[in-house]
Amino acid sequence: MDLSALRELNADRRARRAAVLVTDLDDGSSRLLHENDTVGGELADAVRQVFRTGRSDSVEADGKKLFLNVHLPSPRLVVIGAVHISQALAPMAKVAGFPVEVIDPRTAFATAERFPDIALDAEWPQDVLARRPLDSYTALAAVTHDPKIDDFALKAALDAGCFYVGALGSRKTHAKRVERLLALGASADEIGRIHAPIGIDIGAASPAEIAVAVLAQIIRAFRTRGLEAKDAAA
Amino acid sequence: MDNPAQIDEIRDPLQIAENWVGEGRDVALATVVETWGSAPRPVGSHLVIDAEGNFHGSVSGGCVEGAVVTEAMDVLESRKPRMLEFGVADETAWRVGLSCGGRIKVYVERLA
Numbered sequence: 503m504d505l506s507a508l509r510e511l512n513a514d515r516r517a518r519r520a521a522v523l524v525t526d527l528d529d530g531s532s533r534l535l536h537e538n539d540t541v542g543g544e545l546a547d548a549v550r551q552v553f554r555t556g557r558s559d560s561v562e563a564d565g566k567k568l569f570l571n572v573h574l575p576s577p578r579l580v581v582i583g584a585v586h587i588s589q590a591l592a593p594m595a596k597v598a599g600f601p602v603e604v605i606d607p608r609t610a611f612a613t614a615e616r617f618p619d620i621a622l623d624a625e626w627p628q629d630v631l632a633r634r635p636l637d638s639y640t641a642l643a644a645v646t647h648d649p650k651i652d653d654f655a656l657k658a659a660l661d662a663g664c665f666y667v668g669a670l671g672s673r674k675t676h677a678k679r680v681e682r683l684l685a686l687g688a689s690a691d692e693i694g695r696i697h698a699p700i701g702i703d704i705g706a707a708s709p710a711e712i713a714v715a716v717l718a719q720i721i722r723a724f725r726t727r728g729l730e731a732k733d734a735a736a
Numbered sequence: 737m738d739n740p741a742q743i744d745e746i747r748d749p750l751q752i753a754e755n756w757v758g759e760g761r762d763v764a765l766a767t768v769v770e771t772w773g774s775a776p777r778p779v780g781s782h783l784v785i786d787a788e789g790n791f792h793g794s795v796s797g798g799c800v801e802g803a804v805v806t807e808a809m810d811v812l813e814s815r816k817p818r819m820l821e822f823g824v825a826d827e828t829a830w831r832v833g834l835s836c837g838g839r840i841k842v843y844v845e846r847l848a
Contacts, residue, residue, distance in 0.1 A: 503765060503845065503847060504847070504848060505754075505757055505847055505848065508750065508753060508754055508757070508847060509754060511750065512750055512751055512754050515750070525767075525843070525845075527769070527819065527843060530816075530817040530845055557778075557779065557780075558769075558778075558779045558780030559779065560769050560770050560779075560841075569767070569769045569843065571767065571780045572780070
């Protein structure tokens with residue numbers, strides 16, 4: 503690897519940008535590719551594959567022996583709402599490997615006692631997200647039920663291309679939310695990306711069961727990135 | 737894939753590699769490019785080595801790092817990349833093996 507590629511790769515990783523370093527194992531040359539780069543030939547499929555799975559791989563493409571080392575930002579979860587569901591969802595997501603951050607401006611909800619060992623912000627989402635912006639490797643679950651708190655975060659998640667956007671609420675609640683998000687300037691297509699009612703259908707009843715359903719939906723969204731069409735059933 | 741949310745500047749091999757180069761050191765990078773069977777570190781794992789034999793990171797659970805460091809010093813001198821293979825099947829070629837029974841291929845190159 504040449505030094506400029508190393509510096510660029512480290513800068514990408516710090517900025518949470520996905521990158522693949524392609525090394526030609528015969529001549530030692532290397533180049534760095536990003537998710538929206540145009541790649542031709544047999545390499546294109548292999549590059550798509552490693553971006554999707556996050557698993558580095560040795561491949562033969564276009565008559566060359568290549569090593570594709572993929573560096574994906576670690577997926578993280580931002581939960582809007584320090585509610586009962588979040589008390590189960592945050593520790594579960596942590597166990598599953600997602601760094602978690604819970605945001606809720608209501609100081610009665612957002613307490614360290616209710617969320618031990620969880621990154622917690624007792625602030626408005628607009629303030630927290632201005633400091634730590636959402637990105638396409640972030641999942642956002644909005645579970646306060648309160649438009650004043652949820653709506654801004656949901657719009658921000660759609661704008662940032664979060665790999666998962668979920669919102670708690672019945673179909674009726676969601677229909678009203680759709681109207682409000684349209685008024686905020688979100689397109690119908692973008693709004694269609696929101697998982698609502700939230701969570702895969704496992705008949706979840708308790709807050710902890712709903713947390714399981716939400717976490718499963720987040721994992722599926724992450725592992726099937728780029729294959730959204732097949733995910734339509736969710 | 738990196739697991740921590742942020743790059744751990746103290747332990748991240750690629751960040752250390754960049755820092756070492758910045759200090760004017762001659763640096764080699766070893767990368768696991770293929771694994772078979774049970775391998776202790778996944779494909780893509782790095783070990784970074786300088787000409788004094790200092791190293792950071794890992795390409796196995798500590799089983800073959802010593803041999804990789806030695807090879808890396810040669811790579812730094814010859815400036816030619818090298819492919820190394822370790823595993824139970826290769827114990828005649830390599831004195832070190834993987835006790836877990838897996839097999840790994842490690843690519844060693846000089847950062848230039």
